[in-house]
Amino acid sequence: MRRLKPVDVVIVGGGWTGLLMAKEITSRTALSVVVLERGPARKTEDYATTMDELDYAIRLRLMQNIAEETVTHRHSSADRAGPIRQHGSFLPGTGVGGAGEHWNGISYRFLPDVFTLATHWREKYGRAPLPEELAVEDWGVTYEELEPCYWRAEQMMGVSGKAGNLRGRLIEGGNVFEGPRSQEYPTPPLKSSYLSTLFRKAALDLGYHPYPAPAANLSESYTNPDGISRPGCAYCGYCERFGCMIGAKAQPTNTLLPVLARKKNFTLRTGCWARRVTHRDGRAEGVVYVGPAGEEVLQPAQTVVLASWTLNNTRLLLLSGIGEPYDAASGKGTLGKNLTHQVGAGAQVFLDKPLNAFMGSGSLGVAFADLDGDRALDRSSGVLRGGHFQTGSTGNRPIATFGATPPGEAESNWGAAWKKAALAWRDKVAGVGFSGEHLSYRQNYMDLDPTYTDKHGDRLLRLTLDWTEHERRQAAYGGGILAELAKALGPKAINLSPPLGRYTVTRYQGTHIQGGVIMGGSPERSVVNPYLQHWRTPNLWVVGASAFPQNGSGNPTLTVLALTYRAADAFVDRYSKRPGALL
Amino acid sequence: MRRREFLTMPAKSLGGLLLYTLAGEPVRVQAQDGTVRVPLRFFTADEARVVAAACERIFPSDENGPGATETGVVIYIDRQLAGPYGRDRYRYTKGPFVESVPEHGYQGQANPREIYREGIRLLGDFADLPAAQQDERLQAIEQTVFFQMLRAHTIEGMFSDPMHGGNAGLIGWQLIGFPGPVMSYRDEIDRYHGLPWRPKPKSLEQVTRRRVKGWEEEVD
Numbered sequence: 001m002r003r004l005k006p007v008d009v010v011i012v013g014g015g016w017t018g019l020l021m022a023k024e025i026t027s028r029t030a031l032s033v034v035v036l037e038r039g040p041a042r043k044t045e046d047y048a049t050t051m052d053e054l055d056y057a058i059r060l061r062l063m064q065n066i067a068e069e070t071v072t073h074r075h076s077s078a079d080r081a082g083p084i085r086q087h088g089s090f091l092p093g094t095g096v097g098g099a100g101e102h103w104n105g106i107s108y109r110f111l112p113d114v115f116t117l118a119t120h121w122r123e124k125y126g127r128a129p130l131p132e133e134l135a136v137e138d139w140g141v142t143y144e145e146l147e148p149c150y151w152r153a154e155q156m157m158g159v160s161g162k163a164g165n166l167r168g169r170l171i172e173g174g175n176v177f178e179g180p181r182s183q184e185y186p187t188p189p190l191k192s193s194y195l196s197t198l199f200r201k202a203a204l205d206l207g208y209h210p211y212p213a214p215a216a217n218l219s220e221s222y223t224n225p226d227g228i229s230r231p232g233c234a235y236c237g238y239c240e241r242f243g244c245m246i247g248a249k250a251q252p253t254n255t256l257l258p259v260l261a262r263k264k265n266f267t268l269r270t271g272c273w274a275r276r277v278t279h280r281d282g283r284a285e286g287v288v289y290v291g292p293a294g295e296e297v298l299q300p301a302q303t304v305v306l307a308s309w310t311l312n313n314t315r316l317l318l319l320s321g322i323g324e325p326y327d328a329a330s331g332k333g334t335l336g337k338n339l340t341h342q343v344g345a346g347a348q349v350f351l352d353k354p355l356n357a358f359m360g361s362g363s364l365g366v367a368f369a370d371l372d373g374d375r376a377l378d379r380s381s382g383v384l385r386g387g388h389f390q391t392g393s394t395g396n397r398p399i400a401t402f403g404a405t406p407p408g409e410a411e412s413n414w415g416a417a418w419k420k421a422a423l424a425w426r427d428k429v430a431g432v433g434f435s436g437e438h439l440s441y442r443q444n445y446m447d448l449d450p451t452y453t454d455k456h457g458d459r460l461l462r463l464t465l466d467w468t469e470h471e472r473r474q475a476a477y478g479g480g481i482l483a484e485l486a487k488a489l490g491p492k493a494i495n496l497s498p499p500l501g502r503y504t505v506t507r508y509q510g511t512h513i514q515g516g517v518i519m520g521g522s523p524e525r526s527v528v529n530p531y532l533q534h535w536r537t538p539n540l541w542v543v544g545a546s547a548f549p550q551n552g553s554g555n556p557t558l559t560v561l562a563l564t565y566r567a568a569d570a571f572v573d574r575y576s577k578r579p580g581a582l583l
Numbered sequence: 584m585r586r587r588e589f590l591t592m593p594a595k596s597l598g599g600l601l602l603y604t605l606a607g608e609p610v611r612v613q614a615q616d617g618t619v620r621v622p623l624r625f626f627t628a629d630e631a632r633v634v635a636a637a638c639e640r641i642f643p644s645d646e647n648g649p650g651a652t653e654t655g656v657v658i659y660i661d662r663q664l665a666g667p668y669g670r671d672r673y674r675y676t677k678g679p680f681v682e683s684v685p686e687h688g689y690q691g692q693a694n695p696r697e698i699y700r701e702g703i704r705l706l707g708d709f710a711d712l713p714a715a716q717q718d719e720r721l722q723a724i725e726q727t728v729f730f731q732m733l734r735a736h737t738i739e740g741m742f743s744d745p746m747h748g749g750n751a752g753l754i755g756w757q758l759i760g761f762p763g764p765v766m767s768y769r770d771e772i773d774r775y776h777g778l779p780w781r782p783k784p785k786s787l788e789q790v791t792r793r794r795v796k797g798w799e800e801e802v803d
Contacts, residue, residue, distance in 0.1 A: 049791055052744050053744070060673075067671070067672060067676060073687065075686070082690060083677070083687075085675040085687075085688065085689065086673075086675070232769075233769075234766060234768065235767065235768040235769055236764070236767060238764065353778075354760075356780045358765075359771060360768075360772070364772075397761075398741075398742035402738060403738065412722075413734070414721075419642060423648065426760065427779070505686060505687055506688040
């Protein structure tokens with residue numbers, strides 16, 4: 001093994017969190033930072049020729065090559081796990097920028113009570129028992145503490161939107177149910193698509209409070225506090241699963257990398273596959289990786305930061321033998337617990353006018369949060385947490401969307417009758433959706449698979465995950481509201497998504513996988529402290545949605561970035577001056 | 584070295600094909616009288632006939648517009664199977680291969696090439712049957728991995744960028760009013776509300792004025 005010269009900080013993962021940590025550390029200290037990214041380099045100019053649905057949205061050319069590494073899944077500890085052989089329910093990215101390149105840009109804040117959910121429930125329900133398999137925890141940080149970091153993340157990306165709660169003052173047209181914001185959004189909302197206009201009217205007719213979905217896809221040209229300028233969105237409709245060809249969608253490569261490129265104390269190494277964090281006596285010593293030529297390399301470092309997405313953060317710690325793996329039977333151990341995804345329901349609404357749905361932007365849409373959290377819920381509903389409702393004009397492409405027909409109109413999904421019906425309804429099918437909080441449970445967790453391995457022979461991560469009756473009730477609750485909403489759109493026909501069954505890896509449900517390296521107020525119940533510093537190995541930091549004890553109803557990226565800013569502040573302002581445990 | 588196989592088609596059935604040879608050279612085949620011979624990369628001529636006939640039943644050419652034949656879907660599938668996708672370069676193929684629950688999706692060992700070869704074998708004399716009997720035969724295999732792949736690939740071949748070998752002459756996109764990749768809808772997104780915006784479609788190459796290679800052209 002080749003041993004390199006030590007550096008101050010080695011960061012595993014060149015996506016949003018890794019590059020943001022690198023930017024903050026290299027901008028505010030003289031420390032040397034090396035980022036290891038196993039995928040290729042990526043840049044805006046590459047993306048002009050990638051507006052190809054087949055290669056990028058269907059064959060998933062920007063994603064991790066699942067042939068080299070995947071995860072296994074089982075529904076319960078009693079089952080045998082099978083490998084996820086092709087991408088399905090979530091899409092891990094690879095290359096510089098990671099999943100932050102191919103995301104949609106939707107940038108919701110979480111509700112304040114999400115961060116203190118265990119406390120919130122104690123206050124709301126007193127001693128009334130909750131289902132005992134719940135593993136919900138406080139995050140160890142409050143919304144109020146995180147608010148300035150949310151604002152910095154929004155400024156960094158230039159999020160387009162409209163505030164609904166400015167320092168306690170409620171504003172019509174914004175999300176009046178959100179936590180108080182210190183500032184209006186950096187840029188105004190995106191333009192309104194036809195579908196957005198229809199949805200807003202339907203929601204208002206039903207008495208809800210629709211607002212424009214906050215977008216990291218700029219509504220107008222914008223220069224962020226780092227001096228990075230990006231143009232307004234062109235509504236080309238190639239966001240999700242694509243990189244932005246003009247840089248309107250905030251991505252690590254167009255927002256963070258240009259800042260880092262000027263830093264002499266920053267080094268980015270692509271094609272480097274991290275396999276282990278080496279450690280001794282409660283101290284991380286460096287990262288062992290396989291380099292582009294297949295050679296094993298040890299990069300010693302004073303501090304190690306894991307920023308390699310939820311699943312790989314957890315797996316690297318398990319493979320490295322750092323921390324106590326969670327045991328679901330006894331409830332002992334913390335590493336790997338509180339695996340969550342996202343609860344959803346949807347409806348196809350068949351309208352009488354064309355939508356030009358190929359026009360759009362990844363986060364162009366309208367949402368309402370009247371039923372988010374549990375403000376509108378009581379225990380008798382059997383639903384503990386709700387979610388938000390939205391429609392999106394994200395850019396329909398024909399391979400993925402052609403063929404929708406109203407229930408009963410075509411007997412089969414091929415042949416002349418189907419073709420006729422599908423052509424008649426082409427571009428008249430709107431999607432509306434419900435996105436609910438997925439609570440954490442004792443029985444949903446991650447560990448290492450005993451059977452399957454990656455291309456280097458390292459054991460794969462095993463997900464033990466299934467929906468419970470609660471998620472089925474949540475989805476049914478959301479589906480009921482969606483049915484009313486669909487009717488209010490004046491449809492010719494409606495197709496509701498089927499009831500939530502067992503967790504499936506075959507259907508895309510969002511790349512919102514959380515937990516495994518959760519944050520919290522005590523080392524007995526969490527892996528990292530509220531600054532994302534490892535409780536037992538203080539020169540190891542683990543950033544990303546792996547830190548979420550449970551998820552919120554909104555897309556996680558903005559919260560991930562806010563937590564990363566907070567971690568970076570603690571690192572720069574306190575840890576770099578006096579390395580050691582912050583708590 | 585495999586024997587060169589060709590798909591022979593009536594030229595007037597084609598929308599005007601932009602094809603790429605294995606060397607990556609573009610060859611444009613325009614609709615004309617007589618027949619065109621398209622070099623095949625994976626299928627034999629007989630296999631291509633069976634697949635083309637099956638795709639035509641999935642997305643038929645009829646009074647509602649062109650279908651799989653005119654768009655050259657079989658050529659699209661031939662190129663996909665010849666490329667890395669056909670060999671499962673992007674699927675996890677480590678064993679053990681164990682039957683699993685339906686929620687885990689296809690767990691088999693066979694790659695798309697092998698699935699097609701076996702499926703085509705089972706279809707037998709399919710290409711020579713009357714349409715009604717062809718439909719019956721496809722209905723009988725609707726639940727198989729092969730058929731589901733064939734259906735998905737037919738739609739892909741109809742509506743993917745012509746650089747991949749299907750959607751000849753962009754007639755798949757014309758059929759459904761999809762304009763192809765468009766660099767900006769800034770001026771249209773909030774103007775065409777409830778009104779169709781249906782420009783003449785353009786391919787990625789026409790839009791970017793750059794030659795773009797599909798993933799299937801990747802050699803390993």
